[in-house]
Amino acid sequence: MKKQTEKNRETQTVRMMSYFIDATTEIIKKEGIDKVTIRKIADLAGYNSATIYNYFEDLSHLIFFASMRFVKKYTDALPHYLEKARTPLERYFLIWECFCKYSFESPQIYYAVFSANLGTHPINLTKYYEYFPTDLVTFPDDLKPMLLESSLSKRTLIAFNQCISEGYIQETYAEKTAEIHYLIWNGMLTMLINNRTTYTVDEATEVTVNHIRNTTAITDTHMI
Structure with missing residues (x-):
């Protein structure tokens, strides 16, 4: 009872x-x-x-939860993007390509989820998915821990896991590389929000992913 x-x-x-x-x-x-x-x-x-x-807690928390409704477009699209991946490294870059496309289409929304000040009680993404678990139905199981992480640097590290385990990325450099990739994305997002660039969504996505590719420290045995 x-x-x-x-x-x-x-x-x-x-x-x-x-x-x-x-x-x-x-x-x-x-x-x-x-x-x-x-x-x-x-x-x-x-x-x-x-x-x-x-x-x-306050308005920012409610906006955060509402913004997650829009982020679902990204989580629904990602499995289709990953179908094209032939290697763990390609998979990693496709994760970023998908994320860039949808975040640059709605920069204010993604800012609210990943960058906005949520006061003294930041929300863990786990809490949202506890209330609305069906939003995760189509997401790959091995990447669900990434989706539950609100820090993009930590999300990137999780996305790196397969690359590290299969020798594409040296674990020593993974954390710093993850931070660099987050900063690249955040810089482009900020420019789009503040109208400091004339890039279209596709152009911004291409430029950002190219920077991410060029700053990924790939091991000698997997040079591409």
Whole structure:
């Protein structure tokens, strides 16, 4: 009986969260992420503003959860990208190509998920997928730990695992290389957000992936 009560309570929590996330998502689609306010969300969801704080720490956390709805386009597309990979290294570059394409199409969204200030209580991506596990259904099992990691440098290290185990990348340089690749991506994202480049999404993706390729320390036995 106790377990059933807890399950019912959790179901109710997810249902209430979904009301507010759906409302936030709709505002983002119609007005843009910078136009989202607690009052607009509450009005659209049909609840008072105070109720929102029973389920989310603050507005930035709610925007984070709503933004994850848009990130699903990337997670759904990635398995199709990886079908083209013939080697672990190609697979790694395709992960970045897919991520760049979708993040550069919606730079504000990906900034909200991976770079924005979430206050004193940053959200672990695991928490989102605990509430909405179906978003992971089509994702490769060996890459699910990557998806649950909110730090892009750490995500890159996880994506490197197969390259390291099969001798494409020296483990000694993996952590520094992962950080470099994150900084390359973040630099392009920042330029797109601030309109400091005329690159199209495809051009920005190509340039970024080329920089990532050129800064990957490949072992002598796997030179390409």
